[in-house]
Amino acid sequence: MKSLGLVLFSIAAAGQSPPGALPDGPGKDLVEAVCGACHEPTRVATQHFSKTEWQSKVLEMLQEDPDVTQQERDRIVDYLANNFRPKINVNKAPAKDLAEALELSAKDADAIARYREKNGNFKTIEDLKKVPGLDAAKIEVHRERLDF
Ligand code: HEC
Structure with missing residues (x-):
């Protein structure tokens, strides 16, 4: 088994965020604020979708919510599609x-x-x-x- 130090080092070396945090990138704040309203924002990381699939998922989650503009939705989708693509x-x-x-x-x-x-x-x-x-x-x- 790897020691904890080695595991932490490997995570840092691979440029990953620690478990439980969202990766940095444009739109991250928005995802945390908007998608964190009902569940942990990291919930989004349980899925890996293509851009079109993220568009449907964001619509499913936010529906017609007038507080989130189309521009904000686009930024959220871009962030998600960049960071959580299928393997x-x-x-x-x-x-x-x-x-x-x-x-x-x-x-x-x-x-x-x-x-x-x-x-x-x-x-x-x-x-x-x-x-x-x-x-x-x-x-x-x-x-x-x-x-x-
Ligand atoms: C109005 C409340 C609400 C908001 C805002 C919200 N969600 Fe959700 N989300 C839910 C509920 C309810 C579930 C399913 C119940 C659960 O297990 O928590 C869920 C589950 C999920 C799941 C995992 C299961 C699945 O169905 O795929 C993902 C991924 C997800 N949400 C992404 C998002 C993203 C991305 C955003 C921001 C655009 C977001 N959610 C914003 C209510 C919300």
Whole structure:
């Protein structure tokens, strides 16, 4: 088992917020104020949705509430869609989906798919970075969203 110190260090090193807090970013204050009115604002972090799905969820939550303007709703949706997007399974997703979800070129996504076919499933992000020609930094920015 990891020691607590190591766990805390890993969290800090990965640039994550501690559990129970929302990640920083534009719109965070608004989410805390508006979405925290009925439940813990961190409740939003229980779901990972695409932008369209977040739009419906925000509408479902706020309904016609006249106190929250359309502009505020848009900012909330942007914050949520940026921070709580669905994960992508790098062992199962077809190359096309990898390209879209990880903002890679078709060539890079194909390289991942071919490497996977040849070498078997990726187990960690480090395996993924071994794919020839792939820019490790481009993978690193999506660390939180990778599923194996
Ligand atoms: C008017 C009260 C109210 C407000 C404001 C509100 N919610 Fe909720 N929310 C609820 C209720 C009621 C539930 C379900 C009951 C529960 O388990 O607490 C819920 C549950 C959720 C859930 C988890 C379950 C699910 O149905 O997906 C998410 C995610 C969520 N809300 C997101 C949001 C977001 C995002 C906002 C801000 C835009 C927000 N909520 C604002 C009342 C509210």
